[in-house]
Amino acid sequence: MYEPVYIVGMGPGAEEMMTAEAVAVLEQSEVIVGYSLYLDLLGERFKDKEFLSTPMRQEAARCRMCFEQAVKGKKVAMVCSGDAGIYGMASLMLELKPQYPGCEVRVVSGVTAAGSGAAVLGAPLGHDFCVISLSDLLTPWEQIEKRLKAAAAGDFAIAVYNPASRKRGDYLKRACEILMENGAKPERACGYVENIGRKGEHAVTCTLKELKDEKVNMFTTVFIGNSQSEIIDGKLVTKRGYIL
Amino acid sequence: MYEPVYIVGMGPGAEEMMTAEAVAVLEQSEVIVGYSLYLDLLGERFKDKEFLSTPMRQEAARCRMCFEQAVKGKKVAMVCSGDAGIYGMASLMLELKPQYPGCEVRVVSGVTAAGSGAAVLGAPLGHDFCVISLSDLLTPWEQIEKRLKAAAAGDFAIAVYNPASRKRGDYLKRACEILMENGAKPERACGYVENIGRKGEHAVTCTLKELKDEKVNMFTTVFIGNSQSEIIDGKLVTKRGYIL
Numbered sequence: 001m002y003e004p005v006y007i008v009g010m011g012p013g014a015e016e017m018m019t020a021e022a023v024a025v026l027e028q029s030e031v032i033v034g035y036s037l038y039l040d041l042l043g044e045r046f047k048d049k050e051f052l053s054t055p056m057r058q059e060a061a062r063c064r065m066c067f068e069q070a071v072k073g074k075k076v077a078m079v080c081s082g083d084a085g086i087y088g089m090a091s092l093m094l095e096l097k098p099q100y101p102g103c104e105v106r107v108v109s110g111v112t113a114a115g116s117g118a119a120v121l122g123a124p125l126g127h128d129f130c131v132i133s134l135s136d137l138l139t140p141w142e143q144i145e146k147r148l149k150a151a152a153a154g155d156f157a158i159a160v161y162n163p164a165s166r167k168r169g170d171y172l173k174r175a176c177e178i179l180m181e182n183g184a185k186p187e188r189a190c191g192y193v194e195n196i197g198r199k200g201e202h203a204v205t206c207t208l209k210e211l212k213d214e215k216v217n218m219f220t221t222v223f224i225g226n227s228q229s230e231i232i233d234g235k236l237v238t239k240r241g242y243i244l
Numbered sequence: 245m246y247e248p249v250y251i252v253g254m255g256p257g258a259e260e261m262m263t264a265e266a267v268a269v270l271e272q273s274e275v276i277v278g279y280s281l282y283l284d285l286l287g288e289r290f291k292d293k294e295f296l297s298t299p300m301r302q303e304a305a306r307c308r309m310c311f312e313q314a315v316k317g318k319k320v321a322m323v324c325s326g327d328a329g330i331y332g333m334a335s336l337m338l339e340l341k342p343q344y345p346g347c348e349v350r351v352v353s354g355v356t357a358a359g360s361g362a363a364v365l366g367a368p369l370g371h372d373f374c375v376i377s378l379s380d381l382l383t384p385w386e387q388i389e390k391r392l393k394a395a396a397a398g399d400f401a402i403a404v405y406n407p408a409s410r411k412r413g414d415y416l417k418r419a420c421e422i423l424m425e426n427g428a429k430p431e432r433a434c435g436y437v438e439n440i441g442r443k444g445e446h447a448v449t450c451t452l453k454e455l456k457d458e459k460v461n462m463f464t465t466v467f468i469g470n471s472q473s474e475i476i477d478g479k480l481v482t483k484r485g486y487i488l
Contacts, residue, residue: 009359011263019355020267021260060486083359087484090363091370094481095488105479107363109355111263115253115327119334119351126335127383128391130374130400138485139371143399147372150398154391156374235349237338240331241382242304244339 001102002070006077007093009084009110012197013041017116022108026077031069033062034079041198042079057137063093067100083112087133087161114159117193117221120203122235124191124223125157129238134171135162148175152182157229157238160222163192172222176212179224184208189225191236192216205231245346246314250321251337253328253354256441257285261360266352270321275313277306278323285442286323301381307337311344327356331377331405358403361437361465364447366479368435368467369401373482378415379406392419396426401473401482404466407436416466420456423468428452433469435480436460449480 006025011017026032031050032039039051052069054062062078069076080088090107097105118125130151134144151158158179163172180186186209194202194217206214208224216222229238250269255261270276275294276283283295296313298306306322313320324332334351341349362369374395378388395402402423407416424430430453438446438461450458452468460466473482 016264016268017353019255019261019263023264024260060488083355083362085362085367086359086369086373087371088367091367091481091484092486094366094476094479095483095486098477107367109261109359109363111327111353111355112359115330115353115356115359118327118329119353122338123329123332123335123351125330125375127331128374128376128388129330130372130398131369132372147398147400150394150400153397154374154394155387156391156394232338233342235338237335239339240335242336242339244304 004104011111029077129157248348255355273321373401
């Protein structure tokens with residue numbers, strides 16, 4: 001009945017890392033909703049759009065804003081960094097949708113930090129992997145700990161999102177300790193990337209023991225290899241298992 | 245010393261789902277190497293390139309082909325479906341690179357089936373998740389089973405790659421049984437997508453118990469929710485945990 005609301009994954013931020021579909025959807029929109037940091041990353045070609053935002057932690061209000069604009073007859077897109085469905089706003093939008101009869105939600109995927117960060121480091125996710133967020137804003141720490149233990153038990157490579165924030169300075173250290181207590185060796189090959197695809201991109205490879213004491217921030221994505229991962233010519237590589 | 249070899253993730257297949265970076269790298273290449281199915285998916289604008297391929301299972305030969313072309317002075321890109329580093333050729337290329345002094349490998353990420361398939365179904369990967377391949381061509385089944393058990397123990401949402409092939413008709417059934425034996429309830433919300441972003445795209449939502457007996461093939465990506473996932477207005481949604 002109303003125009004569909006698009007939830008668009010913009011990838012790491014640079015326009016060249018968005019899909020053509022994502023760019024087209026944003027170009028066809030009248031209103032672009034998003035966290036201000038992501039709106040700032042959008043290039044000149046979108047500057048004629050109406051931008052709407054809410055502060056951090058007001059995600060539900062931001063989603064409601066999309067539906068309210070759609071009900072007014074506007075063509076609306078909401079931007080998320082990375083992929084729209086991976087810790088993005090797609091799930092919250094779909095949760096809220098039944099409250100807005102006649103509204104429709106369409107999800108446009110994008111390159112998540114697991115993929116874009118892995119490409120910078122080499123190929124740390126070349127085999128089965130987990131993606132785990134260390135943010136305990138919405139998830140009890142006990143559940144995060146349970147998942148870290150399971151990831152170690154399954155010998156998964158791991159992409160760690162939200163490894164730190166101002167209030168969670170030691171969470172990556174705790175995560176590394178949990179992995180080592182559950183069978184991951186201190187020599188496990190690891191790495192991390194700060195500001196993937198943005199100004200100041202910075203990649204480091206290290207061991208799990210070293211990772212424990214590295215300074216990371218909310219713009220860092222961390223990669224922990226599985227037991228077979230290696231650093232080859234400076235790149236972090238998790239092998240698929242080809243016999244050479 | 246030589247031109248860098250690019251390993252390019254092309255996403256699900258349609259050009260509109262490639263990143264602008266991936267398209268630009270392919271346009272600047274002279275030689276495009278890849279499995280024939282993926283080369284066939286490339287649009288008209290790449291038809292002036294030299295295409296090189298090897299049959300399935302000759303992945304190492306395909307990688308060597310890239311380096312050999314680079315050593316001849318050619319600008320080479322290898323295409324992978326989805327993301328170049330997620331079960332793609334990036335890890336094998338980085339493994340082989342030390343045998344080709346003067347060669348350099350650059351990875352260009354793309355939208356992997358976990359992201360693109362999730363977008364079709366709704367938002368099944370809205371919280372921590374695992375990606376597990378059921379192919380035992382290169383991985384012992386015992387390891388796959390260990391990872392399925394760990395995924396159940398950690399209450400992860402799961403994206404299942406390679407859920408079936410002609411020789412592995414019952415692997416998804418076995419995987420579902422292992423998950424249920426390890427705590428996942430038969431009512432767990434699930435779904436799958438065939439031919440993501442390609443002709444014949446087809447999405448189904450179902451319970452874990454129903455999934456066990458669904459007919460899937462090598463072009464299907466399967467999604468298994470976590471214990472909190474729900475089907476909302478026909479969409480598979482794994483909530484992030486916002487209090488509404």
